[in-house]
Amino acid sequence: MERLQVEKELNTIVGGGAFGKNCNLVSFKLYKCMTDMDEWWYQRIFCSVLTSDGADYNIMIKIKIQDSVLRGCFGCDVLFYNELFFYKKIIPFLLECRGPIVNDSNTLFLPRFFYGRNNCSELVTNDLIVIENINTLGYSYCSSNEKVFLDIDHLTIALQTLAKFHGLSYNAKHRDTSKIRDIMKNVFDTHMDVDGHWMAQNDLFKKCGKRGMDRLLKRDGDRYRNHEHIRRLGELFDDARTVLMRTLDAREPLSVICHGNWYRDTLLFQYDEHRRPFDATAIDYSTLHYGSPALDLSSFLYMSTTQPVREAHWDDLLDAYCVALAGSVSPGVRVPCRAEIDAELGEVAVGGLATAAFVLPFVLRDRSDLTLETSMTSDDPVEYFLALGGDVATEYLADVVKHFVDMGYAGRCGHSSNPVENTNPKCSSA
Numbered sequence: 001m002e003r004l005q006v007e008k009e010l011n012t013i014v015g016g017g018a019f020g021k022n023c024n025l026v027s028f029k030l031y032k033c034m035t036d037m038d039e040w041w042y043q044r045i046f047c048s049v050l051t052s053d054g055a056d057y058n059i060m061i062k063i064k065i066q067d068s069v070l071r072g073c074f075g076c077d078v079l080f081y082n083e084l085f086f087y088k089k090i091i092p093f094l095l096e097c098r099g100p101i102v103n104d105s106n107t108l109f110l111p112r113f114f115y116g117r118n119n120c121s122e123l124v125t126n127d128l129i130v131i132e133n134i135n136t137l138g139y140s141y142c143s144s145n146e147k148v149f150l151d152i153d154h155l156t157i158a159l160q161t162l163a164k165f166h167g168l169s170y171n172a173k174h175r176d177t178s179k180i181r182d183i184m185k186n187v188f189d190t191h192m193d194v195d196g197h198w199m200a201q202n203d204l205f206k207k208c209g210k211r212g213m214d215r216l217l218k219r220d221g222d223r224y225r226n227h228e229h230i231r232r233l234g235e236l237f238d239d240a241r242t243v244l245m246r247t248l249d250a251r252e253p254l255s256v257i258c259h260g261n262w263y264r265d266t267l268l269f270q271y272d273e274h275r276r277p278f279d280a281t282a283i284d285y286s287t288l289h290y291g292s293p294a295l296d297l298s299s300f301l302y303m304s305t306t307q308p309v310r311e312a313h314w315d316d317l318l319d320a321y322c323v324a325l326a327g328s329v330s331p332g333v334r335v336p337c338r339a340e341i342d343a344e345l346g347e348v349a350v351g352g353l354a355t356a357a358f359v360l361p362f363v364l365r366d367r368s369d370l371t372l373e374t375s376m377t378s379d380d381p382v383e384y385f386l387a388l389g390g391d392v393a394t395e396y397l398a399d400v401v402k403h404f405v406d407m408g409y410a411g412r413c414g415h416s417s418n419p420v421e422n423t424n425p426k427c428s429s430a
Helices: 004-014 069-076 078-099 152-175 178-185 196-220 229-238 241-248 292-306 307-327 338-363 372-375 384-386 390-406
Strands: 027-033 042-051 056-064 113-117 127-132 256-258 267-271 277-282 289-291
Touching: 004 027, 004 042, 042 078, 042 277, 056 078, 056 178, 056 267, 069 078, 078 113, 113 372, 152 178, 152 256, 152 277, 152 292, 152 307, 178 289, 196 241, 196 338, 196 384, 196 390, 229 390, 256 292, 267 307, 267 390, 277 307, 289 384, 292 307, 292 338, 292 390, 307 338, 338 384, 338 390
Parallel strands: none
Antiparallel strands: 027 042, 042 056, 056 127, 113 127, 256 289, 267 277
């Protein structure tokens, strides 16, 4: 979007009342920040805006990517719709239901929403979302040199923030058990289409999953070749359509609005003077889904941790989530305890495995490889995706499969239709 187009849009948006009644645009200044972001379904424009009432705003404008073929491939119209619905309908409802909590530090911070438009026009500049640029408030992408995985400090903060997000759903359900589901019926589920779960199509989950499983068998065949849960995992691959759709089922009473894409590239952190993270938030809310909190947990943990971290800190990380979840809701609101979260993971962690099997190689890919766009729009791009990330990605996928098998998740998936009932009173309410 050229400067003159930005100015024209801002004049219309400010004049229409998005920044306050009876205001006009006085001036604006374009600038760059967060230049290390990996843009795929939208582009970002950053600017400061001065309005006629003397107020100064730092904003981020999201516009759809320019390539019409890729816009269709990524489903940008749907993603824009979901994010606008989140800001306009879901968040106002959740915040209205939030009520008092024990400590302000348990409150989720969200960027301020100013304006949105999604006409699904061929002119991408006709569709945009304007939110607060929280980079100017001290939020930034993870400062470590790792491009995919997070250290224990960032993992803990990210999980505590996820708990705050999930806690909004439990507060809302406590106040009105049916409205949250009614609202979520208006969200397009990006995990599936008319042909079912997209990871089950073209044997994508089976092929990506076996990439990790075959490497695990190659490097430790004596231990895993005849392993019961390796056999069971193979059955899950063969029945991917049913298995993955089952993970998306609402599992009451524990279901929440899941973020659907909670990992390093969608999170911004706040740091203290010693560069230690103390808060986090997300700026993308386009892949929402109403389901088990373990969908977000398993995807995030498998996408964001290395095998040594999983082996040393898996329990600690889940405990941190559960403690933060209990602290994020009003007194008397029921939230799952650790035993229930473990049971949920046993049922739906295969969804997290599927996410990691596909997305990890993508984020580990060689960023200088310019053939990706062509391959994504070809008749059969699966083989290309199986090569993404090379041997490094294959090793990481083997690690994920190893953890999934060692935890017994393959043996527990699909064995119950709803969460276990825990009679421990500490699991009943915060």
